[in-house]
Structures are given as C-alpha cells and as structure tokens.
Amino acid sequence: MQPSVTVAAPAPASAAATPLLDVERVSKRFVTPEGPFTAIDDVSFTVAPGEFVSVIGPSGCGKSTLFNIIGGLVGDYEGRVRVAGTGITGTHAGIGMVFQEESTFPWRTVLENVAFPLELAGMQKEERLARARHFVSLVGLSGFERRHPAELSGGMRQRVSIARTLASEPAILLMDEPFAALDEQTRVILGDKVLQIQQQLKQTTLLITHNLTEAVQLSDRVLVMTYRPGRLKRIVDIELPHPRDSDVVGSERFGRYVAEIWHDLREEATRGLEADEAQARAAGPRS
C-alpha cells in the first residue's frame, strides 16, 4: 500500500476546523553584515488538538527560527501565530518549550527541576513535589528524584527537561531537536517514551527535527521545509497505526514514508551543501 501524501505548500495546511496552533504566513528576515537574508518565508500550517506534527528540513532551513518564533523568543517577524484562536506576541503560557541544548538547572535535583514551573505557579511545596514526582515517573525516572543533572546521562537529562515542561501542563509541547545530541538507539527508545506520553496525555506536540526516522516514527503529519529561505515544501500525512512504538521502524510502510520524505529532503540538503561550499569558496583561504 502506498503511503498517503498530501502536497499542500504553500497554502496553509488545515489540520482541523479549530486548530490549537495556527501559524499564518510567517516570514522572518535578518540583517547581517553580509546583507539581509530571509530565514523563513511565508510559512503557514495548523496543528489540531492532540496532534503530533513534525517539521523537518536540512540544516540552515530556519527550523530553529520557526521554533523560536512560535515559542515567542524571537519577535519582529511578519505573519501571525495564534494559540486557540488568540494571536500571541512573546512567550505564551500555553506553549511549553523543550530545547535542543541540555537545559536542566545543574544546581537543582531532578525533582526540583521538574517542580520549577509549579513553584512559579505558587503551588505549596508538598503539593508541587507530589505533582513533580508524577511527571518524573511519567518520563521513567523514578528513583532518580534526588540526583543532580551532573549524575545523569544525556538522555536522562533530556527526559528531565521534557518532564519539567510537561509539569507546566502546556496546551502545546514545542520541541526543538530534543534528541539531537543522543546516539541513534537512545534516540529511538526515547522517541517511544515521548510517543507513549503524548498518547497518554493526548498532548498536542510540534517537533522540530532533522531526523527522518524520528519524524516518521512519532508524527501524525510531517512538514518538509526547503533550504534557505525556509518554505513549506510538502506536508505528509503519516497513516501508521496507533498506538505506535519503535517496532514500526522495521515495517514496509514506514520505509516507504521515509523514502518519500527523503526524496524531497535530499534535494534540499544537496542545495544546502552546495550553498555552504560556494560560501566557503567565496570566503577564500584563511591567511
């Protein structure tokens, strides 16, 4: 059976009648010493409640810029971002962010890290620690509550970051390549964990990634972006059965989805490599 592929760029990809996240015609231009350049151009898509959507693209396509715009960390862009129909400027309580770089607080224990947003919300100590314990157990770190991040592996620290963000109970979980620094096996297993949590909580999730396997394994839809300027090239509906786990990676349908997306992605990645080489050539040798 051929995977179902929806070609929907550049028109907005409508996920449902009332999307939870609506990104409408977003563009971002930067002024650099080499001149102005467009990082992302006219990107529109929506994410429905409970949906898992991945944005995939080659390095330099503006994925992280898009992450920062949706998360409210970057302003001064064109277009609109709406959460549950309300336009947002700046950070929003409904969006919880998980960063690519290791971002646990090294001076706090696992439990204290996860309890951080609850502390901000003014929750009483006993209540917030009990609640934090629930999220620690959700990411499979029970027994490590009193450890400091320095005593954990990279994968465990990323799970602490995810638990901390989940503890703030965001409407939308926004993740920027959270497993990029991990080895492939850990990445697949943690992907399983994230999917399991997402299905359990029915958590609306937007994942920024450059990993094809990860995108297909986890997502309901994959948005493929072009190399600079980042535009939406294609939207692929992943119709693999739910509940899903890493076993799906070996299936024939999975392979067809990966091949389908790779076909588009290879073109963009090649363009990116050629652009990098041209830039290096233009810069000349270092004296």
Add this chain to the structure above:
Amino acid sequence: MSETPATARSRMAAHAAGAGTVLAGVVLVEALIRAGVINGFVVPLPSAILAAFPRVIVEENVLHRFWQTTQEVMWAALLLAVFGVGLGALLYRYRLLRRACETWVAALAAAPIVLMYPLFLVIFGRSATTIVAIGFAAGLSAVILKTVEGLAGTRRVLLDVGRSFRLTPAQQFRMILLPSALPSIFVGLRLGLIFAMINIVGVEFLINFGGLGQLINDLAERYDLPATYAAIFFVVLVSVVFFVVTERLERWAQRSA
C-alpha cells in the same frame, strides 16, 4: 548528594594525609634548624614556637586581638558581598557601564592599595574604619570581576528556559542568573577576602593599631621570633575560619537556589 562509605573513607584519608604532611614539614624544619642548615636566628624552632603559645595567649591577649582582626575581616567581607556582588550585577546589566569600567576595575586589582593608607588615615582617622576600608578596597575588584564573569557565563539556553516560563526580570536574576553564577561569585569572594585580609593585617601592622597585625609588629620589634610566628599562626586561623564559613555559605546558597 549522600556520601558513600568509600567516599567518606577517601575523604578521611585525604584529611589524614594533609595533617601528616604538615606534621612532617614541621619535623623536617625542626631537624634542619637543629642541624644548622637553617639559621635559628632567622627561623625559630617549631618547638619554640609551640612553647610560645601560652605566653602569647596569656600575656599578649591574643584571643582579644584575634577577635578584633576577625571583626574587621567580617565587616570587609560583608561590604565586599553587598557592594562587590551588587556592582558586578550592575556592570553585567548595563553593557555600556561594563565596557566603560571593566578595564579600570581590572587595573584596580593590580594596584598596591595598601600604599594609599595615609590617604585613608586622613579620611577616616587612625581607626578600625580605615583598616576595614582598605581591606574592602583591596578585595573589591576581584569580587566585581568574578561576579560579572559568572553572570555573563550563564548559558543562553537556561535564560531561554526562564523566558519560556515567562519569568520576570527579578525572577530571572534570582532563579537562574544568580544560582548559575554562584560558583564564580564565591571564587571572587574568596579571592577578595584573601586580598582584604592581607591588607587588613598589613595596615594594622603599619599604623600600629588593632588586632593581630599590631601584635606581630610589637613582637617583631622586640625580636621575639617564636611569639611572632605564634601570632602569625592566629592570622592563618582567621583565614581558615573565613574559608570554612564561605564554603558552608556556598553550599547553603546552592541548596537554597
């Protein structure tokens, strides 16, 4: 982090090795002086220094002087913590101010401030205030520079986490910047305290006023070398006390962050 029995044994062994090394050094110096390798008129016998302790404690009122010097160091430490960390935070917050002042602050670290004691005497008189003021001035730049370094070294992603949780600037400072900079701030405080203490004892010695510095001056002028060294031991003790206190404070601050 709880300590395992193996870690506790290793810590005890390190303490025992440290004490053993000091003891071996003392025995070696004693032997070298008795053998005539080290001139006994320049360096007194460690056994003579040990014998001078009761005399220094009873006749020279060393405990009172120890307390006087400790109080001066304590005041200087307090001023360093308040103004040093505060100014460091200001320099971090206002980039223009930092670019304008950082070089001057660094230059101040290398300046022999103790030589300005006549100016301080004119301003504050021959008093403990002069001693504290010089100690404070001597330690200030180290605290400022290490505070700026610690705050500026906070990882960008941690600040982004704070922004994503919509922290106010005050919360961002208290919950992220400050805990992240604490190790560097405490390094600065320890360095500042070293400079402050050297200058405090030095000025006590120079203006013949106050605690242990004045006592060392008196004993040295009497050429009572064993008692001089015994008094110097109490200066080292002040330093040890402040190091232990700052270490405990750092642990407490890390836990409370």
